[in-house]
Each structure stands twice: as structure tokens, then as C-alpha cells.
Amino acid sequence: MFTLMYTSANAQEKKVSGTVTDLSNMPLPGVNIIVKGTKKGASTDFDGNYSISTAAGQTLVFSYVGFKTKELAVGSGNTYNVSLDTDNEQLDEVVVVGYGTQKRKMTTGALSSVKTDNFVERPISRVDQGLIGQIAGVRVKQTSGLPGQAFSINIRGTGSISAGNEPLYVIDGFPIHTEGSSSSGGFGNGSPLDNMNPNDIASVEILKDAAAAAIYGSRASNGVVLITTKRGKSGKAKFTLNTYSGVSKEAERVDMLDAEGWIVRAKNMIDTQWITSGIAGASANQTVDERRVLYNAAKNPDLGPTEFNTGFMYDPRWDIPGHPGLDYINWQDVIFRRGEFNNYQVSASGATDAVNYYVSGNYQKNKGYIIGTDYSLYSARANVDINLSDNFKIGINISPSYSIKNDPGVEGKDNVLHKALSASPIFESTVNENGEKYTTKYAWGSSTTNMLPLLNRTGKNTMFRNLLSGYASYNILKNLTLKSTINFDNSDNTTESYTPNDVLTSIRGGYSTYRRQNIVNENTLTYHTTIADDHNVTLLAGQSYSAYQITKSSLTSGNLYNSFSIQTLPNGSTGYTNSEKNVQISYFGRLQYDFKEKYLLSASLRRDGSSKFGFEQRWGVFPSVSLGWRVTEEGFMKNISWLNELKLRGSSGINGSNNIGNYAAFSTLGSYNYALGGATGLGQGVSGIPNPFLHWEESKTNDIGVDFGLLKNRITGVFDYYKKTNSDLLLQVPALASSGYTSYLSNVGEVENTGWEFELTSVNITNNDFQWKTSANISHNENKVLALGPDQDKIEIGSSWGGGVPFYKLEVGKPMYTIFAIKQDGVITQADIDTGGTTWGGKALVLGDPRYVDQNGDKKITTDDRVDVGNPSPKYTWGVTNTFKYKDFDLNVLVEGQNGGYIYSLLSRGINRTGMGAVENNLNVDPAVRGNWKTNFGYVPNTDWLYKSDYVSIRNITFGYDLSKALKSISRIDNARLYLSLENWFYWDNYEAGFNPEATNTSGSSDSRYPVPADYGGAPLSKSLVVGLNINFN
């Protein structure tokens, strides 16, 4: 479009063309060429060819990432072939650090960048999805396979027990308030990355150590994720179209017993119950009719000839070929379907001397692979920077978005996925008066009936979010810049639920909302100077004000609906609203210094006050210092030609965390109503023990690292070793119940994470036709509790899932949330019975019952027999990306995985429990492993729920074809690429009793004070086949 402006013919103007290559004569596609001092630009095609209108005497500027920019004066010729020198200082790449940018080579903290090309080149629907497997030390957990769900991110392990472990997100300089994840693993009030369009992201930087993150001091103890969105590049307007479409299905199923297997198990149990019933004459091998006669003789009332006691008698139809009147059902077939999704994004960007703009719109639609689930997102973004004068610049970012998510209740206990596994696989084939099947409990089966009606319930979540940032920046002096920003994040969220009056339950509805608002104002002064040519100094001073408020409302009705067709809530529904607010004020400063870009120093100091803490100690001070030495800049290194870059780094600093309730320091009153006179007697009372001395939780990180580049930087790498100690934890300290409370919040306790991280990028092969590049990362983390409350070296976390028997603990010297359970090793044999002893609860040993290991040899099984069997944190996480390019084809393969962690699976409690009854369906396991008899011993949490969380996944394979050549004739198209992508096609794990080893949807500890998110039926990952198209045009 803008080309129209330049059509006026100029006498001297001519067309100049040529090829741009690197020093090895390899063509360079995508090189930017501009005519210096004008807005005319072009770029090379896939073969490195360009053509541009210019005139003699003008200068062409060739620039390309990773290469030195070259200028060329146009003379009389029409063909200019250019070869660009590789930039040996490839690390000249600029990275975003807090409140500014810095050359990568000058950084002294542990900082990783994510290559965001990937966000466009494969079908990424969320920013967090694009981070999987990319960065050492960053564990990205896909805790749900449902569309639109947030991921969970842990940087360098988990160091906090009660105060959250999610990092701080900073989007275009705006630190987004996050409330952290809930004890069941989700973001109750939204994730900071919700509704963000990944195609808008220019770069993601992750600050891992205290020195890098310290400028965000408070709230940075779990690391910081800096997200920068795209801006226009100088030159005429560029347009992009990114679109993909695909189909999906569940990546994994759980291997449950089929109907025949279920019958074998049920018969076995029914026989056992019959024999031990105490009914006179009962013995095995009696027919149903024989049993009925004996039963009627012993009991009252009599069963008729078609009546059964299902505990003692089979369904005779099981043994009739073709099982007349019964349907055998695989419920997983019933609930899964083929998912479909589409994404369309268009953007326009460009820049003139006065204005720089990036505008985009995106539409995403995802029909989930589970019936009833879907997700749609409409989002737009406008980033505009305006140069008012040489010294004065203003800008604004606006990003409104609207999403609709439907989830009728799929994940978690007693929801559809759990029910689809545990429902008995046999139902009567009869049809009720409405023509519906499986609406009635099968007499021998579980109480779960057809799940399809559940999937037709309403569970609709809509979110309108608007992220706004504005700034003004003024150069007071040549080197002194004042910048003020004002940021506003507004999220309006509505959740509607409606349960029709169907066969499963009575009519119910709910309507809840939250409005989350975060305002941040920041003012910074930056001063940069170079003293005596060699001393580079950058000084930053700033202040920040952040206010956050959330207002919630909730309405429910159970019994006041007067119409089955109206889904909105009726008059007389009950509800409430609730508001909370917190304010944070901060002052910060930073010094960055280097001597000849050889010796590097960075130091920062931040002081933060938070309204969450007691008046006494609400201010915290967070210092950090880091040093770097670029060894390769030393004269004595110049002769080592294979070593291009070697930098040694060391850092130390303290970060904070205030992720606790907004009013924990107050002695708040709780509502304890009582029924008086047939009405409500309002009651209030102290709801917790206040602690006015609460202050910041601190994490101190020491980090040493090496950055290196070998063989002309064909191999680059980063290695870091760290020790991070969280102290003054905001910990719920157990109290004796006789105090009136069971715990109180206090700053005590210490947790240490130590580990190392290694990232390596290697250009393995590069020639004209074929290029192969590998990026790999691996990290190792060990977690250890160093201290707990006064005189306490252990907190056992009682859980309602195990009859109150604790199976997670916090113990000094051990990893956080160590799982300790009784071991089970097969079934009780006659030899065991002859040896004597009792099992759990003091019960006698019964042949065929599950056998627990008596660790202390006292001939009984008690909680003393629990042993440490693992912990939820993986020891190693890793990822490898291989990129191949052959002529116009490219292939990208991401493999990643983790090992060393354990899952204590609540879903296993539902489908693979020791001593499970006959009615529910059971995981398809060898009876010799679990014991196959209906037993009367008490259940105790044991290793039956324990699985390794290890997995290896080929997350993504993308096969691309560059269409630029094919579309060469269309001059408006700069380049185009068509791709085929396979997400989550290959996945290996040890988690037999679940769909996804990283799933979290339920509180594993069932105790919000000590949150351990766990899986009680989390959705499998989506396995998808996608076709996509990227087009850049002008």
C-alpha cells in the first residue's frame, strides 16, 4: 500500500539486484536491505536474491541478525553481490533485563532467552506452551490437556512451602500481579498469561538468579519471566498472516478392565463374600438359585426368583453367550471425540521516523477432544511509539481480549474423566421412557450412570481482559533519560454453571464473577556514560507503585428454579460479594559497570513495602551484586582461535516473596452463623491467630556460571551452578488444637534448592543445501528442607484422601513434600499367616489380601511402617530441539522429558486402590499385584498410588516448506511457509493410573496450608495434527 507513495518516477532511479551470501558463499534469505536515508526497503528471498529501486550515489544498508551490517555505495552498475561477515560477537544480541536492555555478552546474571520464532512456526496456543523444553532450570508443567488452560511454571525448583512457587511475569515492563496457583494446582483468579496471543510475542527472557531478578526484588524469589511484544521495524508496512487448522484427540488412555475382565474380578469377590457370609451352608460353586434358597432360609425378607443379593450372587446373564439384555461399554469411547481447532492472525507493522506501530488481531477456536469442552479467544493488540522530538518519546500498548471456555466439569474427583474410568463397564440395555440409555445404576455396578448428560451441563467461563500500558520518555540530558509508565490490567471474569434437572441430579445453577484490577505506576531515571573511553557506567534509579484489587461475587440457587428451560438464576438465589486489595510501593536502583567490556559489574538494591505485612515490618530490602569476566577479551586469549567467547560470572542476591493472603497480619473476623428462632443468628469470631510481625519471605541465591562460544561461535553454551535458600518462610506452623487453632502463620523455616543448568547450541552442519542445528538443555535440582517451626523437625500433613493418615511430610533434611507411605509387596500367602502378625488396624491376616511391609518387624502394620518413597520434584528436566533445513524444506523436532520425581496419584485411589470393591471398574493390573479379594481390612495409603513422574516426549515435529520460490511471481509476498505439525504424538511415561503425569487438579494434601497439587483425573494432552501457513507480505 505504501508503495503507492513511491511510484513517481525519478530520472536517476534504477533497479539494482544481486545475491547476498555469507563468507562461505551460502545464500542468506531474509536479509534486510534499505536505501540509507529513505524508507525504501527490500529483503532477500530464499536464495539470497534481492532487487531494489535506488539511484547512483545512494547507499544500500544490508543487515541480518548474526552478521555484521554492511553498507554499499551504489555506483553505475546494476548488480551488486554482497557477502556479509559473520558477527563474531553474535552475543551482541540485545536482551531485555529489568527496566532496560543489555547486550547479551554484558550480562552477569543467570538469564535465558527463548527463541520466539517458534511461536509462529508451530501451532502454539499459549505463551507458556511455547516455553516447554526450551530453557534449562525452567520446568513448564502442562497440568491439563483441556484447551485454554494455564500451565504451571517453576524456576529452579520450589522453595516456598506456603507462599507460592510461580514466577513473576513482566509484560512489556508491566509487572503483573499474580496470586499464584491454588492448592489444587490451578490459577483460581487467572494466570498472568491468560488471553495472551503468542504470535504477538517478540521475546521472552527468564531471570533465574537473584542478581538478574533483584531489580524486581520483592516477588522475584521464584524468578521473573520478561515478555516483550512485537514492535514495528523501520521501513514500509509489513503484513503477516499466520493461520493453522488441525484435528486433535487424546494422547493417552488409561487401561481399565474391559467387561469380561471386570466380570472375572466381580465373580471372584462375590464368591469370597458368599463363603464368608456366615449363611448356613454357603460354599463356593453354588449356583445363583442355590444361593438364593440358602439366603432366603437365613434372611428376611425373601428374594423372589428374579431378585438377587448382588453381594452374594452373580448376574446369571454374564454366563450366557451374547449376554442378552446387557451392554458392555468402554466409557472412554463414549466421552472422547475428535477435536478441531483453527487459528487466524493478521498483523501490520512498520515504522517511520515519527511513529512505530504494530497492530494485530487474532482469533482462535478450539473444539476439545472431550465432548462439551471448547475454547475461543478473540484478541487484538496495538503497540504504538511516537517520537515527539529527538528527546521526547511516548507510547502506548493496548491489548484487549475476550475468551470463552466451556468445561462442564471434566477434571477432578467425581467429574467426568474419573467417572469414565471408574464406572462399571456393564449396563442394562433397556431404554427409559425418554429413549435414554444407561440412566439407571446396574445392580452389580457402581452408582455412576451415563456420563453424557454431565457433558451437556453448562460450565462456561468468559474473560474479558485488557492490558494497557502507556509511557513517556524524555532525555533530560544526552545521557540521562526519565521514563514514566502507567499500566493497567483489568480482567472481568464470569463463570456460569447450570445443571439441568436430568436423571443424575436436581436442577442447580451458579453465577460467579471476579474483577481483577492492577494499576502500576513506575518512574525511572537512567544515566549512561563512558568515562575515559573504557569505563562504561549505567545508573538506574526508580520508584514503583502497585495497587491490586479483586472483587468477587457469587450467586447460587438449588431449589428455586421454576422453569426447566431458563438457565439464568431465579429470584431468591443466595449470594455475596467480597473485595480485597493490596498495595506495594518500591524504590530501586542499579549500577551497571564495565571496564573495556571485559570486567563487568552489576549491583542493585530495592526496597519494597507491602500492605500485606504487619505495620511493624512491612519494608524489605533486597540487594544483589554480580560480577563477570570476559576472559576472551584478555590479550593472552587472543591466540586461542577455537575459543571465541568465555565469560565467567558470579552473583549473589536476595529476593522476596509476599504471596500470602492480603490481610494475614490482621486479626480478622470470620463468619460463624447459628440458627436462631428459625432464622439466621449472625455470628462472628476470630478466625485465625494474627501475626503483626509478618514480613517478607526471602530467598538468597548464589550463582556461578560460564558462557562460552567455540569454533566461531558455532557452538555456544551456558553453564550455571546455584544454591538458593529460602528463609523466613511464610509458613503455617502447626499448633496444638487446644490453642483453638491448628496452625499460625509465621516467618520461620528454611528450604534450600541446589542445582546446575546447562544449555548448548550447536550448528552441526551448514552448507548450501543442508543445515542442522541442535539446541539442548538439561538441569538438575535438589530440594531440601533445612528448618521448620520452633522445636519442630517434621510436619506430617494429614489427608482426607487416606482416612487422615499423612502421606506427605515436610521434614528437616529431606525434600519438600516427601511421600512416605506403607509399602505393599503382593498378597498375603499362607506362609505369612503362619508367621503371624496383624495388618492395618490390628486386623488378622487374610489369605489373598494385599500384603503390607512390616518395616520395623513388630508384627503389626501401623503408621510407624511408613517409609520415604519419593517426592514430587523431578531431579532432571531436559529438552532437545533439532532443526534441519534442506533447500526449501525445514524440519523441527522437540524432544523433552524429566525424571526422578514421583506422583502420589489420587486417581489411582479411585481406580487402583488396595482392597477395592467389585462394583467400580479397576485398572487392568495383575491380581497378584493388588490382591483380588473383597477384604475387610482397613485401607491405608500405601505404595499402590505411587508412580514415577518420568516421561520422555516428542512434543513437536514440524515439517515446513518454504513457498517463497513458488510464489516468487507475486511481488507482494516477501516470504511464505507452509507447515505440517505433530504435537504430542509420542509420549512415554510410567503413570499407568492416569492420563498425564503432570496433571494437577485436586489438592493432594487436602490441606491448603501445605499445598501439593495432585491428579484426580486430569485430561490427557491433546495429540494433534496441524497444517499451518505463515505469509509475510507488503
Added chain:
Amino acid sequence: MKKYIYIIANIFAILVLVSCENELNQIPLSQGTTENFYSTQNDFIQARNATYSIAFHGTGTYGYANRILNLSETRSDNFYATTQASRDWEGINNFFTSLSTNGYINEAYISNYNAIYKANQLLEQLALKGTVIPIVADRTNMEAEARFLRAFCYFDLIRWFGRVPLIENTLSPQEVSTIGRSPVSEIYDLILSDLQFAVTNLAPSYDAANFGRVTKYGAKGLLAMVYMTRSSPNYGIDGSTLGLNEWDKAYQQLNDIKTSGLYVFSPTYASIFTVEGIANKENVLVIPYTQNTGNSVGGNFMIELGYEPYFASLSLSQQGSLEYRPMSESLLNLLSATDNRRIFGIADTYTVTSGTYIGTYTDRPTVKKYIDKTRYGNGREDWGVDFIAMRYTDVLMLMAECTLHSGGGTQADVDGIVNDVRERAGLPRDASNVTLDQLFEQRRAEFFGEGTRWFDLIRSGNALTIMNNWKTAEDASNSIGTIDKNSLLYPLPLQELLTVPGLYDQNPGYDN
């Protein structure tokens, strides 16, 4: 010049921000704080209601009623609920030795101490600021209510656990961590002095709007039960029964209730459970619930002994009682098919016509005396049915028990009471020379499903014999473990032993 303006502007901005620091003083927007609490009479009333709420309704929807149905009724020979998959009641009914982590037992311990803390705080604040309540009698009545509730909770604690820490003031976690388990006799001293104060100072009755507050006679009922429990055989354990002979003191308190004229022996068995609120003259000590308020003052105790298909037969779904707790054969055999108490109290046969549980249920008899669909509110935790902790029939039968222990009254009184009870049940008035054993049998028939059975067994002195005989008769599958004197107390919650290691000893007979 221009640049100086900017510098000045920036300095100014900083100054403004400093004044913003006042914004760090945020106070809760949707919750009150204790700073100004207890400054009006209404604050005190709310604090009193909160104390009732925790002592009676417990935390969440699980209260005293649920507790005794699980820990007393299900522990006793009235139920044979031994074989359901890993529910908390299984270990209770099976006499497991590993109960120290049981959720019901935890709840009993924690809720009672939470209520005691509330009562202690209310008493302390009454002493400090009680004068904001203008009428002295109101103030004294409130003090009496707080002391009653404290006694109620301590008595509940010693009945389940025996010795427990004695906390008479609000103390910090650090302070209580030095206080061990106190002898039962010392706890009784506090219970008796609290109840005597309550009996002296509580109003004899309230108007309809105050139905649900404890009266003088409710306190007398509890005091009588305290005396009777103290008088019951000790079994050689550190429990609440002391083997003292205070039957006469109990008799006196019960007789005061009878002679007050405020209570009526209900003419029909059904009306005891169907007449609501202040109109129900059987209510001596009642735990009130109200449905449909939206303020969480409904209950759900009927689901403890209920059964999902029975609720489904009433077109009530999803009550959360999927598993069936079978009533024992010996209880069912005790109640003839024509006994009004069986007709009203037990659903022998019920039919579900639509939904998941379609069918007729004949071999799943279910206790239904408290299940009243007309008082069902917004969901399964919003039933408005009151739970009667002590009813007038109980008072009369306890008097008879005292009489048979020579506490006062005559054999003719005893026979009269038993015959009244039999007559109302539709049985002939043919009891004479009723013995203690017969009286307890009649109590079992009258009060099944109301949570008294386990305590009756203990007071009878024959708890171990009766339970073991019953086990022999009904437990063919050998599900029930050893029942001995240690089974008469529950273990302290494991968490309490872990929190301050070594401070408390565990009750004998339990694994931890």
C-alpha cells in the same frame, strides 16, 4: 531551564509517592477485624452466636449431631457398617487400632477446642467490656451460656478421649505447648462449676425468636448426664466414668426439669421429630438448623445414617451417602414390624421410580426418623431439621435409670415411664418390675439413630460383654477387631502427638 523543570517535577513526584505510602495501611474490605470488636452489645451477641455455632454446628456442616452419629451410634451394636470401602466409619465400627488419624476423631477434638477458645474469649471479653450490655441479667445470661458451652465441649471431649489438656483462658500456641493432659477429675471440676453457674443463671425459656439458645433446663439435663456419667462403672480406664455414686444428684436435676412443667411427653412418636422449634415440647437440649437462609445454618446429619437410594425415593439426589451403613440384625429384631418406632423411624422398603437408583429396596433398611423432605433447603448441606441432643423422653428414662440405682423415685415410677414409652410405640403396657437391662433395651428401641447408644452401653456397665456377644452373633466374616476396655476411649489425634512430641501420651491400645 527546561531540564530543571523536569528534575523538579520528578522530585515532586517522589514526594507525592512518599505520601502514597499511607496507602500501605490497607484494612480488610470484606471482613471485620478484632480491633473494634466487642465494643457493642451486638458484637457480644455475634460472638455468642459464633460460640454456639462451633460448639453445636461444628465447622463446615459437620457438627455435634454428625459426630455422635458416627462416633457413638456407628461405634455401637446398632450398626454393622464394617465392609464399605475405606470410609472413615469402617474403622470406627471395626474397632481398628489405627484410629489416631481418623477424620471423625480429629474433628471431635479440634472443633471442641475451637469452641472452648471462643467461649474463653467471650468470657474474658465479658469481664473486660461486658458493661456495654446494658441489662445486667442479659450479661449474666450470656456468661452462663458461654460457660454452658465450655462445659458441653469439655464433657464431649472427656467422653471420647478421657484426659485432655485443661485450658480455661485464651492462650497462645506457645503457651498451650507446655500444658499436658489433665486428670479427668480436674476437668470435671470445671465442668461442674460451669454447669452449676449455668443452671443458676440461665433463663428457664426464651421467646420464639431465641429458640436455639440453651435454657436452665437444658443445662440441668447436661448436668444430670454429667453426674450419671461420673457415677457409672469405671472399667479400669482413665475415662469419663468414675464409679462415683451421684445418681441422686442426677435425679434431682432431672426431676427439676420434669416439675418445671415446660416439657411434654409427646403424644405420638412421629411428632417428636416432625414438630419444629419452640412448639416441640420434647426439646430439652436442641441443636437447631434452618434451611434456605443462604447463611450456612442448615445441617446434613441425616446423611450419616441415610442411604442414597432412600433419598432418591424421596426425589432427593446427591446427598453424598452412596454407601450403605447396614443396621444390625439385633436392632432390627428388637423392633417388631408394628412398633411405631420402626414404622416411623425405619424405611424397610422403598421404591425409586426414576433416576440412577430405579428399583425397590427390601434388604436395605434405613434410619429415617430425622429425614423430613419438607425441611430440605438449598442442597445436601442445607437441611433445616433440628437435632435433639436431649429430649424429654430421655429425661424421664434417665430418671428411671437413676431410680434403679437408688437415686430417688420408685419402681412404680420406672414401670410407669417404660409403659408410657411402650404405649406410644404401640406396644402393650405390660412392663413391670423393669430391670436396668430391660430399661437399656427399651432405650435402644426408643433412641436408635439418635446417637445415644454407645454412651448407654458404657453407663450400663456391660459395654464390653454386650459388644462382644453381639460381635460373636453377627460378625461371621470376622471384620471386627478386638473389643476391650481400651476400646471405650478413642485415641488422641496423631497430629496432636506430632506437634509437640512427648507432651501427650497416647491412650493405650492404639497404634500411635
